[in-house]
Amino acid sequence: MFLPALRAEVAKILTTRIWWVLAIILVVYIVFISGGLGALFGFFSTSEGQATEQAPPTEFLAPMLYGSVSTFGYVFPVLLGALAVTSEYRHQMLTPTFLATPKRGLVLGAKSTALLFFGAIYGVVGVIASVGAGAGALTLFGLDTQLDNSETWAMIGRGVLALALWAVIGVGLGALIPNQVAAIVVILAFTQFVEPTLRAVTMFADWAASLGRFLPGAASDALVGAPSLFGVGATGPGVDPLEWWQGGLLLAALALVLTVLGYFVSWKRDVT
Amino acid sequence: MPTGVPIEFAGVTKRFGPVAAVSDLSFRVEPGRVTGFLGPNGAGKTTTLRMLLGLVTPTAGSATIGGVRYRDLLSPLSSVGSALEAASFHPGRTARDHLGVYAKAARIDPKQVPIVLDTVGLTEHAARRVGGYSLGMRQRLGLAFALLGDPGVLVLDEPINGLDPEGIKWIRGFLRQLAVEGRTVLISSHLLSEVQQSVDEVVIIARGTLVHRGPLSSLEIEGAATKVIVDSPNRDQLVAALGAASATFEEARAGILVTGLEPGQVGHIAFAAGVEVSSLHRQKSGLEDSFLALVGEGGSL
Numbered sequence: 001m002f003l004p005a006l007r008a009e010v011a012k013i014l015t016t017r018i019w020w021v022l023a024i025i026l027v028v029y030i031v032f033i034s035g036g037l038g039a040l041f042g043f044f045s046t047s048e049g050q051a052t053e054q055a056p057p058t059e060f061l062a063p064m065l066y067g068s069v070s071t072f073g074y075v076f077p078v079l080l081g082a083l084a085v086t087s088e089y090r091h092q093m094l095t096p097t098f099l100a101t102p103k104r105g106l107v108l109g110a111k112s113t114a115l116l117f118f119g120a121i122y123g124v125v126g127v128i129a130s131v132g133a134g135a136g137a138l139t140l141f142g143l144d145t146q147l148d149n150s151e152t153w154a155m156i157g158r159g160v161l162a163l164a165l166w167a168v169i170g171v172g173l174g175a176l177i178p179n180q181v182a183a184i185v186v187i188l189a190f191t192q193f194v195e196p197t198l199r200a201v202t203m204f205a206d207w208a209a210s211l212g213r214f215l216p217g218a219a220s221d222a223l224v225g226a227p228s229l230f231g232v233g234a235t236g237p238g239v240d241p242l243e244w245w246q247g248g249l250l251l252a253a254l255a256l257v258l259t260v261l262g263y264f265v266s267w268k269r270d271v272t
Numbered sequence: 273m274p275t276g277v278p279i280e281f282a283g284v285t286k287r288f289g290p291v292a293a294v295s296d297l298s299f300r301v302e303p304g305r306v307t308g309f310l311g312p313n314g315a316g317k318t319t320t321l322r323m324l325l326g327l328v329t330p331t332a333g334s335a336t337i338g339g340v341r342y343r344d345l346l347s348p349l350s351s352v353g354s355a356l357e358a359a360s361f362h363p364g365r366t367a368r369d370h371l372g373v374y375a376k377a378a379r380i381d382p383k384q385v386p387i388v389l390d391t392v393g394l395t396e397h398a399a400r401r402v403g404g405y406s407l408g409m410r411q412r413l414g415l416a417f418a419l420l421g422d423p424g425v426l427v428l429d430e431p432i433n434g435l436d437p438e439g440i441k442w443i444r445g446f447l448r449q450l451a452v453e454g455r456t457v458l459i460s461s462h463l464l465s466e467v468q469q470s471v472d473e474v475v476i477i478a479r480g481t482l483v484h485r486g487p488l489s490s491l492e493i494e495g496a497a498t499k500v501i502v503d504s505p506n507r508d509q510l511v512a513a514l515g516a517a518s519a520t521f522e523e524a525r526a527g528i529l530v531t532g533l534e535p536g537q538v539g540h541i542a543f544a545a546g547v548e549v550s551s552l553h554r555q556k557s558g559l560e561d562s563f564l565a566l567v568g569e570g571g572s573l
Contacts, residue, residue, distance in 0.1 A: 008377030015369035016362060092360045095327060096417060099354060100377035102326045102343035271327040272319070 005101050005110035009084075013118055018083055023125055026076040030129040033072050034065045038137025046141045060227050062146035063155055065134030067226020069126035070162040074220055075191045076126075077119040077163045081170020082187055084115060085262075086180035094271045108267055112171045112259060119167025123160030131156065158244060159224045165248070166220070168255040175262020191217070213241055216254055222247030274350075274424035276303025276456030277338030279324065284333035286319055286480075293319045294480040296333070301458050301475070303424070306451045308471035308488075309460040312567050316480035317460040318356070321429055325354055337425055349378035353418035354427040360414070363403030367394055367413050370402060371420060380421050388416040393442075407434035415443075425456040432459075432466050444470040464491075464563040478567040491562045499555040500535045503527030504547050513545030514538075527551060 013019050041061055088094050101107050135145040146152045170187070177183040195217045202212030212218060222242035242250065279301040286294040294316040301307045311317050322328040324335040326342035334341065337352055345351045361370055371385045389398050392412040397405070402413065411434050418426055431447075432440055447470050451457050461467045464474075468488065476484040484491075503526070504510040510528060514521050519541065521530045530538050535552055542549045 004377055004379045008373050011369070011373045011376050012362075015366070015373060016364045018364075087362060091362050092357065093362060095356055095360045096374055097377070098327055099325060100349055100374040102345070102348055270322070270329060272322065 001101070001103065001106055002110060005106050006113055008100070009107075009110045009114035010117070013080075013084060013114060016087075019080060019118060022076050022080055023122060026073050026122060026126050027129045029076075030069055030073050030126050031133040034068045034130040035133030035137050037068070038065050038134045039140065042137055042141030042143055045143065059144075059146060059149075062134065062138060062144065063152055063226045065138070066127070066130050066152065066156055067159060067221075067224050068134070069123065069130040070159045070166075070220055070224045071217075071226070073122070073126045073130075074163060074166045074217070075187065077115075077122045077167035078170040078173065078187050078191065079184065080118060080122070081115045081167040081172075082174035082177075082183045083170075083180070084111060085171055085174025086178055086183050089178040089266070090180045098271060104268055105263065108171075108175065108259065108263055112168050112255070115167040115171050116164050119164035120160055122167065123163035126163060127156050127159055130159075155225050158248075159226070161248065162220050162223050162251065165223075165251040165255055169216070169251065169258060172255055172258025172260075172262050175267050176258055176265055178266045214250065216251065218242075219247040219250040219254075223251060274422055275454045276424040277351075278302055279335070279337055279425065279427075279456060279458060280339070281320070281324070281335045282333055284320065284323055284335050285331045286316075286323060286328065287331045292480055294323070294330075294477075297477065297480070297482055298333075299475050299482060299485050301456055302473070303456040304451055304454050305472040306447050306457045306459065306470050307473040307475060308464070308467045309458055309475050309477075310464055310467070310563065310567075311460075311462065311477040313462050315462075315477050315567070317462075317477065318429055319480075320477070321354070321356065321427055321458075321460060324427065325352070325356075327356075347378065347421065349374065349380060349423065350421035351423055352425045352427060353421060353423035354429075355411075355414035355418040355431060356429045357414070361402040361405075361410065364401055366399050366401055367405075367416070368398040370413065371416060374417065375420060378421060384420055384422070388419045391419060392416045408436055408439055411435055412439070423455075426450060426458065428457075428459045430460055430462070432461065440466075464560055468559055476563065476566050483566045488559070491559045498532070498534065500530045500533060500538050501527045501551065501553055501555050502530060502535075502538050502542070502549060503551045504542065504549055506547060509545070509547045510542060510549075513541055513547050516545070517541045529555070 088097060097107060098104060135147060138145050173187060174183055177186055195215055199212055199215055199218055202208035213222065219242060223244050225244045281297050281299050284294055284297045285292065297320060309317055319328060323330045324342065337345065342348060342352065367389060368385060371388065372382060375382050375385055386395070386398070389395050392415050394409065394412050394416060397409060402410070405413065411431065415428070415431060418428060431443060435443060447457055447459065451472070459467060459471070471488055474484065474486065474488055474491065475482070502510065507528070511523070514528065514530065519530055520532055521528050535554055539549065539552055
């Protein structure tokens with residue numbers, strides 16, 4: 001019963017346009033950031049009259065550019081996941097969905113699995129964009145791309161995993177906030193404003209930083225393990241960031257908790 | 273050919289907070305017949321059908337299909353086909369993809385998709401996004417969804433709503449054919465006149481409670497006194513003959529409306545008086561009258 005439901009959920013995403021529209025925006029955005037920052041720092045580090053110490057060293061710069069896929073791009077899989085759920089409510093599609101598969105938990109599980117898959121696709125597409133543009137910019141200024149470093153590739157792989165998990169978090173958020181407009185507003189407000197502000201504020205004190213590293217975006221950065229642009233020095237000297245596997249577990253736990261809450265808040269209610 | 277199984281409602285009750293939308297509803301829908309599920313808007317028809325299909329959880333009682341609750345059916349879409357509302361589509365998805373998605377979910381052969389689209393007459397619009405569909409086309413697509421699994425039981429909520437006259441004629445014949453094939457067909461409507469040409473049985477609810485059930489003809493017996501419409505090229509002579517026979521009648525535009533006599537008796541009066549008769553038939557409005565009387569009893573709307 002699970003496999004048919006999974007195939008249906010994948011087909012639902014593939015038969016509408018939003019998944020590739022969001023993917024294109026993700027690519028353009030990441031190319032702009034990774035390529036733009038790479039060119040900016042490359043220019044600093046090579047131009048005369050500038051102290052080369054001002055630019056980050058390349059073993060720091062390259063992974064930072066490549067990691068922009070999760071630092072900046074994680075909002076896209078979250079939106080895709082949330083839209084996959086909220087459009088069921090908005091277009092009253094829960095009726096045919098539950099008529100075809102009356103076991104509702106099964107449908108939600110299939111949706112999460114499908115989104116894990118699409119989040120990974122976003123990860124791969126985003127990585128191609130961030131590595132392509134970033135490494136291209138570094139090469140242009142004669143800097144080392146770090147692409148012969150196995151640690152770089154491990155980090156890239158963890159970036160794909162991060163985006164996959166974020167898509168599942170989106171499913172949970174969508175179930176928790178079935179109103180599509182409200183869900184989009186909450187996601188944009190949290191990822192673009194609330195979380196960055198909190199992370200910036202918490203870096204001023206050790207006790208706050210020890211809490212701040214549990215913020216979802218911080219956990220995501222910890223999972224990827226790339227030096228984050230606005231995370232530079234986000235954790236004070238006395239506070240270590242989370243291990244990559246701790247960050248990953250935290251994101252997975254967040255996805256699970258949100259989805260279970262969403263199941264009880266909206267998913268199992270009467271469809272009228 | 274799939275054969276129908278009975279639908280059974282046993283003491284089904286649904287409360288939304290303090291409001292009882294459906295109260296202790298019990299009835300049985302038999303295969304091989306078209307059953308009309310009638311009541312005014314807000315009587316609880318849609319809620320009742322949604323409880324049957326596992327979309328709304330009853331506060332008490334149970335609704336089963338062949339003795340099995342919907343959510344326990346092994347292959348739901350192949351057992352019960354249903355069309356509940358005309359708006360359950362993603363506007364950006366084509367009709368073909370819409371059906372394809374649910375065929376996958378229900379493990380139905382994808383070859384069924386073009387077949388049901390052809391059945392409802394949507395083949396040439398199959399590759400169009402549903403957002404551009406008219407209400408009538410959405411109704412047809414909803415019906416195609418119901419037919420996807422070639423089910424023995426069909427549950428259709430207001431299937432005639434929004435169809436053009438040609439579509440109405442088509443669906444009436446189609447529903448009859450489904451019943452003749454031995455399937456169970458349950459259709460809801462708030463207008464008796466809309467379905468009286470297609471249904472064999474009626475179940476009438478008002479304010480969430482059962483007010484009448486039985487064959488369509490049972491409404492005639494309980495209805496107002498029979499009326500017969502009769503007309504003649506020489507209407508004055510006919511009026512005089514009826515007056516001489518002391519019949520109760522009134523003159524209407526379509527003819528003379530006789531109350532309390534059978535068509536045969538009226539014909540005999542005319543024959544005995546030597547008046548030529550140009551039309552003579554029973555008036556059909558008795559059904560609608562008794563339907564309104566039944567649903568009015570509950571004081572609804």
